[in-house]
Amino acid sequence: MILLLTCLLLAAACASTGHAQEKQLSAKEAKALYEKxxxxxxxxxxxxxxxxxxxxxxxxxxDQRAWVEYRDYLARSPMFTGVGGQDDLPLDAPEYLQAAAGLEDERTEWLKGLIHEWKDENLTGKWSDSRGGSVEVVEKDGHLYFSISVVRGPTSHGGDISGVAMWNSPIGWYSDKGLDKEKTDETNLSFIWRDRKLEITGANTSYYHGARAYFDGSYVKVKALSAKEQAEIIQGPKPTK
Known part of the structure; x- marks a missing residue:
């Protein structure tokens, strides 16, 4: 029991330090990484x-101006980068540059996805909101089979939810009513497809994520899904009636 408790505490500590577990680069390496x-x-x-x-x-x-503020809020956070102290990191700190580079990579992928001309016109694919949220979607037979995973904020609060939403383009709707007999409050998600984005809004979702995590966001398709990946998502929860 003591060994199990120790392992759980270590896992929680690792999860709460954001990018602290990444190999720390030298000042020169961090600057080169950020510039790239x-x-x-x-x-x-x-x-x-x-x-x-x-x-x-x-x-x-x-949106880009808001994202830059988000990038600096996280990358300057001692908690997110795993640096000791309480003061925000300076913009030339190696820890800031390394963390900011990772966040910029995610945003670059989002921007490329925003203007990419996908061969298929349905929603099947991997989507990102460039703010720590991703969703894998398979559109099939009037349903959206989905799996959402998020990691939010300097404390890296996470959340996950999978299910099958009813889909009547451009609107989808999910309810977990009746799926868990011990859960009395209903959780809902709406999916709206417009302006190249899949806008997701949740209601009563706290059962599925940490205190500061959330599923809401404007997601952009950034990657196609293989047949195997699609099958794994479809084999998840069955459609609700």
Whole structure:
């Protein structure tokens, strides 16, 4: 029992330190990593500016400004980076540069997905909100088979939920009513497909995630799913009636 408790405490500590478990780079290595990630992000941004209609790109600029604040909020956090102390990290700190590079890689993938011309027009694929949330979706026979996983905030609170939503394009609806006899409160998720994004909004979802985690977000398809990956998602929970 003591050994089990020790293992659980160690696992919790590792999960709460965000990027602290990554190999710490030298100042030179961290700067090079960040500059590479920043170049890729700027290239993706320039491509989005060329590809998107002016009105859509203007909305994206507001979202990008908010994302930059999100990046610095996390990457400067001692708790997120695993650095001792309580003060925000300076922008030239190796820990900041390393964490910011990882966050920029995620945003670059999101921007590329936003303007990518997918061969199929359905929603099947892996989606990201570039803020720690991802969802795998298979659209089939009027349903969305989905699996959502999120890690949010400097304390890396996580959450997961899988299920099958009713789908009547561009709107989907999920309910877990009756799936767990011990759970009395109903959880709902809405899925709305518009402006190249899958907008997910949840109601009463705290049963499935940590205190500061959430499933809500504007997700963009960033990757196709293999036949094996699709089969694994479909073999999950059955559609609700």
């Amino acid at each position: 990630a920043d170049r890729a992000l700027n290239e993706a941004w320039a491509a989005a500016k060329q590809k998107l209609p002016e009105a859509e790109f203007n909305k994206l600029k507001d």
